[in-house]
Amino acid sequence: MxxxxxxxxxxxxxxxxxxxxxxxxxxxxxxxxxxxxxxxxxxxxxxSKENLFRRVLERRIEPLNAERLELLGTVESGGAQGVLSLEAVLEAFLAPAVRLRYNRSGTGALFSALMGQIFQNPDTEIRSLATKMFREVSLRFLSALGRALPGRSEEERRWGFHLMFGTAAFALSAPGSLIGDGNPLPDDPEEALARLVSFLAAGMRSHGPSQGEGA
Amino acid sequence: MxxxxxxxxxxxxxxxxxxxxxxxxxxxxxxxxxxxxxxxxxxxxxxSKENLFRRVLERRIEPLNAERLELLGTVESGGAQGVLSLEAVLEAFLAPAVRLRYNRSGTGALFSALMGQIFQNPDTEIRSLATKMFREVSLRFLSALGRALPGRSEEERRWGFHLMFGTAAFALSAPGSLIGDGNPLPDDPEEALARLVSFLAAGMRSHGPSQGEGA
DNA sequence: GCTTGAATCATACGAACGTTTCAATCAGTC
DNA sequence: GACTGATTGAAACGTTCGTATGATTCAAGC
Missing domain, CATH: 1.10.10.60 (Homeodomain-like)
Structure with a gap:
């Protein structure tokens, strides 16, 4: 049995x-x-094989989405006068994924690698299968980013969210790095989360072409 | 004919x-x-099919590597007393890839999408095929990052380089975003480059867990 | 204009693919 | 303990895959 x-x-x-x-x-x-x-x-x-694949995704993404929305809810309810902490918003999005990535059973690492593949997959059907599952949550966080980064255009916020998602997906996925062997992810999930949050918050605050000390 | x-x-x-x-x-x-x-x-x-794939990669990567090394050379030769501009180093790495991505013929966009797939591919053989082609250039830039971000540990520089590569690979690859349709890449390659450089320079300067205003 | 080697052609090989079929088995009910 | 619907089993369907083969075409040298 x-x-x-x-x-x-x-x-x-x-x-x-x-x-x-x-x-x-x-x-x-x-x-x-x-x-x-x-x-x-x-x-x-x-x-069918396609439907099996869909169920594989749903099984992990639905709890992930629920956790993200719950964390964002507490961040939003604590925000004074409409202004939110950028770090707090980013952490609400990233923490569930990071902790899943490091889960004891190892299924999180498998799933993270799978996510990395999906968002670089050329098959539009496969990508839209996954993006649909994330759409609602993405829109909620995009609007929260508006309260964490006031004064940015819609287009800038989209670009920032896009880079945030991509960077996290890359960092959490399994494959090794260009140098040496293996992924340079820290051993400790909380350190990985803190590093990602700090990296991405700084990046999102940087103001595009017009800033920086130039080349 | x-x-x-x-x-x-x-x-x-x-x-x-x-x-x-x-x-x-x-x-x-x-x-x-x-x-x-x-x-x-x-x-x-x-x-064989595998060898054909290798040749497809080599055809684009070899000129890309040469261009990167040449740009890095001029940055290094202009660096006063061993200190390099982080933005300049990042631009030397990113500019050839960004301009290739936007090339007129459209082959750059195809190749960029291909790169995105490769680095998320679970097949170790395929990834190492590509990473080998980038190894030498990666090590050169990693050492240049040491001169642009003095005081960071080897491990922190690796992590930064890793995130930089992943973020750029994701941003330049073709697939659409989580919200709306299509990749939110700017229409102008120079603006895309400037945005990436500023985003990544800020991220790499942020100092991991111990910094930021906290959540 | 025959020879030669590179290049192209149509075709075939065995293996593996997703899916389908239908018989066999199982758990629960009367 | 026969009946029934859900589940599992073994086998086969037609298709497509990467690769291999041997004949054919073609341009260049003499």
Whole structure:
């Protein structure tokens, strides 16, 4: 008797293999082998490979979104007279992802690597599958950024949010760095979070072309 | 009669399709169709799919590396008493990539998207293929960063370089953003460059956990 | 104008793919 | 303990993959 039921075993194996071997690089047969289930059971429980993939994402993203909104809510409710701390807003967005990335079971690292792949995937369908799941939360944080960085144009805030998301996705994803081996992520999640927040807050405060000491 | 020779047509079609449809998602048959060449000519000219991919990368990366080193050379030779401008070092690294990204032919945008995919690819072979091509230049810039950000530990400089590379790779790659459609990259390459330099310089100057106004 | 080597062609190979089918098994109910 | 619906099993479907093969075409040298 297996320790968990078939759909869960399929989801676990899929998350692991999609993450480790790429979205297009994994066959259903490989998944069934890893999960120790029959080939037909994937179609029985999930209907298709695409739908299986969607469920793999939803399982992690929905709790992530809920946690982000909850943290943002406390930040917003504590904000004096409409002004929010940029660091607090960034931390509300990043902390759940960072802590997931470092979770004990290792599933967070797998999922983070998967996210990195998804947002660089050329397939519009795959990207929009994921972006849809993040849309509502993204819009809420974008508007919170308006209260944390008053005076910026909508376009500047979008660019800042875009860079923030991309930088975090890159930093938290598994692949190694250009120099040496492995990802230079700190061992401690709270230090990683603090570094990311400080890096990104400084970047977002920098005022584009017209600032800096020039080259 | 085709306007270019067979190997070049294969390289052009491969760059386009690898970029638009993913590294694993493109078949040699699809490439031969796009390039209007015979299936066997790929193995005749390139030996294997993997070697074809390597040549696609080399064709763009080698000029990119040369340009970066040349720019860094002028920055270093102008540096007074061993101290370098952080913005100047960052610009030497980023400018060639940004200008390539915006090149008239559109090949730069394809290549940038390809780079984004590669560094999030779970296949260690594929990543190391690319990182090897960047290794020498990365080490040179890492040491230049030491002269632009004196007092930082080796580990902090690596982390900064890592984030810089990832942020730029994400910003310059093609895929759309989480909000709205399309990449919020500015239309003007020089503005994109200035924004990236200012964002990243500010981020790299921020001093990790111990700084910032806290959350 | 025949020879030669590079280049291109149509075709075939075995393997692996996502999906489908239908029989076998299982748990729960009367 | 037969019935029933949910689940699992083994096998096969047609398609596509990277690669290999051997004939054919072509330009250049003599």
């Amino acid at each position: 297996p320790q968990t039921n078939t759909p869960t075993r399929i989801l676990d194996a899929s998350e692991k293999l999609f993450s480790e071997e790429g979205l297009q690089g994994v066959s259903l047969r490989r998944i069934t082998k890893e999960a120790d289930v029959n080939l037909a059971s994937i179609h029985y429980h999930f209907g | 085709p306007q270019t020779n067979t190997p070049t047509r294969i390289l052009d079609a491969s760059e386009k399709l690898f970029s638009e449809e993913g590294l694993q998602g493109v078949s040699l048959r699809r490439i031969t169709k796009e390039a209007d060449v015979n299936l066997a000519s790929i193995h005749y000219h390139f030996g």
